[in-house]
Structure formats: structure tokens, C-alpha cells
Amino acid sequence: MVKPTKVTxxxxxxxxxxxxxxxxxLADRIGVTRQTVIAIEQxxxxxxxxxxxxxxxxxxxxxxxxxxxxxxQG
Numbered sequence: 001m002v003k004p005t006k007v008t009x010x011x012x013x014x015x016x017x018x019x020x021x022x023x024x025x026l027a028d029r030i031g032v033t034r035q036t037v038i039a040i041e042q043x044x045x046x047x048x049x050x051x052x053x054x055x056x057x058x059x060x061x062x063x064x065x066x067x068x069x070x071x072x073q074g
Contacts, residue, residue: 007068009041009068014065018058
């Protein structure tokens with residue numbers, strides 16, 4: 001049985017690197033609730049592709065700098 005892979009993210013580090021932006025401030029910028037940002041940041045929820053791109057644009061970085069997906073070992 002193959003162990004499922006998990007998308008990780010660097011949102012917390014990016015928030016702190018951008019003037020210690022709060023979760024609420026990020027939520028306001030991308031049009032979601034603070035609870036959604038918390039869930040994404042903690043890896044409990046994977047955002048839609050649209051929200052993922054919005055997060056990357058807020059920080060001015062490529063999507064791969066925000067979200068990481070382990071290499072597939074087939």
C-alpha cells in the first residue's frame with residue numbers, strides 16, 4: 001500500500017518575511033476567512049488552484065515557493 005503524499009506550504013514563513021502579516025490580513029487579501037488560512041497553513045486543507053495562485057501573488061513569489069509537493073516515486 002502506498003502512503004499518500006501531502007502538499008506542504010511555506011505560508012507562515014512568507015507571512016513573517018513580509019512584515020509579519022497576520023493570518024487575518026492574508027485572508028482579507030485573498031478573499032477567504034482567517035479560519036481557511038489557518039487550515040491551509042496547518043496542512044489540514046488544500047486550497048483551490050485559484051486561491052493558491054492568489055496567495056503566491058500576495059507574496060510576489062512563484063507557486064512552487066509557497067506550496068511543495070513531494071516528488072512522485074513511481
